Amino acid sequence: MRSEQIRIGLLGPLKVTYTSDGVRHSSLQITAAKQRQVLAMLAANANTTVSTDQLIDELWSSDPPSSVKTIVHTYVYQLRKLFGERLRSANGATLLTTHPGGYLLTVPPENVDIFQFQELMGRGRAALRHGRPDHAAELLGQSLALWRGPILPDVDMGPVLKGLSVYLEEQRLEAVSARIDADLANNRHGELVGELRRLVASHRLHEPFHIRLMQALHRSGRRGEALGAYHQLRRILDQDLGLEPSGEARQMQCEILNSD
Structure with a gap:
């Protein structure tokens, strides 16, 4: 063979x-x-x-x-x-x-899925940067479909594989965020609200998911819920980390407040 x-x-x-x-x-x-x-x-x-x-x-x-x-x-x-x-x-x-x-x-x-995942993710993010959200969403979706569950749950992991697991999980979240950006660019905001609520619940401190939830709710005409999502983010960051929301989150809040 x-x-x-x-x-x-x-x-x-x-x-x-x-x-x-x-x-x-x-x-x-x-x-x-x-x-x-x-x-x-x-x-x-x-x-x-x-x-x-x-x-x-x-x-x-x-x-x-x-x-x-x-x-x-x-x-x-x-x-x-x-x-x-x-x-x-x-x-x-x-x-x-x-x-x-x-x-x-x-x-x-x-032929090794981690390299295939990274290659597809890179191509998807490049397509998004070049204004091709349809193609980006397709590539990023393919990259995420390679994940069959948590990394190597049936393998005893020492320090090297544990470090790799953490790194790849961070990359997976980046790929999810990029795919959501592509879907938002494709005006699929209404379809994203449920997914984003689940992501916010499971990744409380991942601020980009909170910001995308605000954006999806606002574009869906749910202004009050979008502002509620911002206040939820602010409470979580203050309680868990003693921090304020980022400039990007505050800017999104201002856009929502100033919208008609």
Whole structure:
């Protein structure tokens, strides 16, 4: 098998699938906890050598065993054996290879969902900047559809994967905000109110969602509710952080107050 046919999903439970005949999809079941953790690290850094020290830091944040490098090598060997002869890179080389000081997983970036998500999100935000909200909404929707749930809930995460999880969740919220901006530009404000209320409830301190809720309510002719959303934001920020709303939020409030 060629590496173009393997896909690895990290935006949700760990998922490894491949096609054996160009049509039929199969999955690889990896049950050992440490092997899953190693594979997640290698996939998150696909086509870049991951050093043995990085893997050690991820697998044992403190008190690693004395034979730690041998153990890491064994985990990689077991993964390579699991892949077997079926999985090969585009030029026929072994998919998972040993390099000086570390290991390399050779997989096209578009076949790892985190890279596909980031690529689609970048294209969507660029389309929004260039005044193409329809195309932006489509691309951003595709990027968000790749998320199957919380990141790697079935993988033990050390400091590296935990940091990646936090970073990707922040990017997901940015993609949601950009998609909402695209929908607002497409005059879909009425359809967004319910979604924005849910987002505000689940992400109390994410101010952009509060501002977009104010905007969607105001455009829907619900001026009083829009001002109520501003006062709710102000209360939350004061109670939780001792802060005032941002200049953007205050400007939106002024626009609402000055509207006919």
